[in-house]
Amino acid sequence: MDNTLAKTKPAASSFTRFWKDYGWAYLFILIPLLLFVVFTLYPVISAFIMSFQRYNVLKSKWIGLDNYSYMLQDSVFWKSIKNTVLFTIGTVPVNIIITFVLAFFIFQMKNSFQTFFKAALYLPAVASGVTISVVWLAIFDPTPAGLLNKVLGFFGVEPSVWLGQSSTALFSLMLMSYLGAHGAGIILYLAAMGGIPKSLYEAADIDHASGWAKFSKITWPLLKPTTLYLTVTGVITSFQVFISVYLMTQGGPNFATTTIAYLIYQTAFQFSDFGLASAQSFVLAAMIIVVSVIQFKFFSSDIEY
Template sequence: MELSKKKKGINEQQNIAYLFILFPVILLVVFVIIPIIMALYYSFTDYNIIEKANWVGFSNFTRIFQDEFFFISLRNTAVYTLLYVPLGLIVSLIAAMLLNRKVRTSSMFRVFFYFPVLCSSVATATIWYWLLNPQYGLLNQLLGLIGINGPAWLYSSNWAMTAIVIMSVWMSFGGNMMIFLAGLQGINPALYEAADIEGANGWQKFKGITWPQLSKTTFLVSTQLVIGAFQVFDQAYMLTKGGPGNSTITLVYYIYNKGFGGLEMGYASALSFILFMIIFVFSLINMRITNKEIN
């Protein structure tokens, strides 16, 4: 009798667990898996929302490699990634190491540094649009105090991408900082105590203990940064609209223009899968490099 009651109780708990799992699974299927399947189908059509989709085979994919603006957007995205990923890693790691010290104000600064992550991209872009204004922007005024004539930033094809990178790092480093901070607090303090006994300086401890112990954390953060870099859209859309002179048009922004601007949903879907393959390949490369460092 008691055994049957226990089995009944276990079955009820399992049913409740399945109900909790069911809701996110439904969301995943409806909002992720089904749209991916639909996008894959439409990538082989000339779908434009208004008219019925017609099957065109691989025409959209062959068109991509003849599209000049695709290569422009790919180059811009690559430049953004090469600037954003290393800078994001360095700033996040330095901030985490500074806030890992046992200081009273460290908790307060953690909140301050994490706050930009919680802000909407629209609000952040509005603030940075003012900060980067070449005439009355705060950044150029600060540069003027030390005798530097600040550039036109968002109005210059040479500086617009740099401005977007600066804003992106400011927006995201707080979240990556918290991940690095968790990794730092997971390092055994005995390793540093042994290094102190051996007379190691700060750089030697970082090189011999901190950096190797953070290899897995670095892999996580760098992978997130690479994926986020190839998906950059809000910053370019809000600050520059892809200009000046197409210098900040990114892959996602180009996909958006083709899909919602030109109503070429079939071609935009094909571009999306090319972007997926690019992200997948770079993630594999990053995994190989990081695994070699770990081993």
Template sequence: MSIASSRSRAIRGRTRGGESAVWGAVFAAPQTVLFLIFFLLPVVMAFALAFMEVRPTRMTWIGLDNFRRVFNDPLFGKALVNTSIFTGVVVLFWLGKALLIAYLLDPMNRTLQTFFKSAFYLPAVTSSVIISLVWLWIFNPAFGLLNGLMVALGLQPVAWLGNTQTALPALMAMQIIMGGGSSIVLLSAALARIPRDLYEVAIIDGAKRSTIFAQIILPLIRPTLLYLVVTGTINTFQIFEAVYVMTQGGPQFATTTVVYRIYVEAFQRFNLGLASAQAIVLFAITMVLAAIQFRLMGQNVEY
């Protein structure tokens, strides 16, 4: 009797397990289909088109010619330099700003922390196009807010987005001011996980604030910093909306970025093969940068 009941329970367990697997597959199917159609398929097509010359009526295999054109294109080189400068400056200031704000929020009570973190996170859930349009008005040379303040102070107005010397720094300033909201939230969570006993022991031992920050806080939040550096670099290297809305890559290609260059080749010149090759080069660059960052910052990091 006991053997029969054991077999019955085993059969019911297998049946329930099979039903769970079926329902799991059913619920996962829509997401899987969307992933295949809107991510995997375009990636495969981009890799294929990178080796072809695409015409309206035919596609011709040309091997590595598109990649040779990418590396011999001075405008792509200019875009790569602009993007590298933009990414390096923005990510550095993003992290510095986020770390400072998170450090200042850490001693506050939960209500104040929630309020300030929500306020700083708000730009992250606001349309980047809307943000770019607002800053386009701020930088307007005729009636923008920034030049209005400068005139009120007796200074000469500046064409911030129309000058090759100021256009890229203006975009950097916008990204630094508006960005970093998610970094603040993550760093605040990382700081909250640090045991308070460590602070108390360090203070009793006579450690200064700078010593506590450098020898206790930074090592313990290093995994979070590594994550933010890698994801921030990848995301910032793909800057597009602000350039498209505010400068269109000008003046004189001073703000042309790699993704904007890909957009021009693909949707203005309809050179899909060259644009795909540029996209693959961008992918390779971001992966190399991520690997270097893991190599430099990921040593002795415990998750």
């Protein structure tokens, strides 16, 4: 019996010492871990199970892959995928170019001017998406008194119902994206540009390198990690575009602006088909993961000079 106590005492002492050294660290980790499990992991698992059910609050029925089968045969679903892809292709590359050009010119300015432009251009990111959408509703007012129609009227262009025509509705949402939400990207680009060693440019000057050579061989390669980050986050954001569609077009006209995120909202909260909405959500998540992995695989690189 004494030998048993002798064997268990060091183990207990070791655990006590470990808890005394690291116990508080694990307690601090436990709180965010519990929040993650309760508010993220559990809902995701529940939604995944729900995607195989005809959901009802009182009693759900297991239907296997029927939700996925119905979704793949739904023309509106494929229309929403098409609109989402078009919106992504039409906004992400253009926004990155606009962001980079603005950051490049701001970087040439004095610090006081840089601070002013960074604050001014970051302001839309602070403003509510609802507020920005309401402002753009006034800009796209279809009457001749609408701001956009009035400006184009000076050039002899007839007033247009920008959000009420299938041919212009999606482009109007893209235009809204082009003229705002560049602040965060500009700050990231400016920080990356400031981190490029000046000695590289000094060496290029000694070799009589042109401005384009310095840009293509030094500036742009060293900004590729920042560009990749902005591309990945931009694609994820554009795949989930919802607020502007909900407030400005409600997916119309004729499903011209129905995105996959808005379709999920309609399916769940207007038609109360939570099982189908869950299936659509996981298809959207799979699309985002696949596109992100492809971007990292083909565009990421470690560049050192």
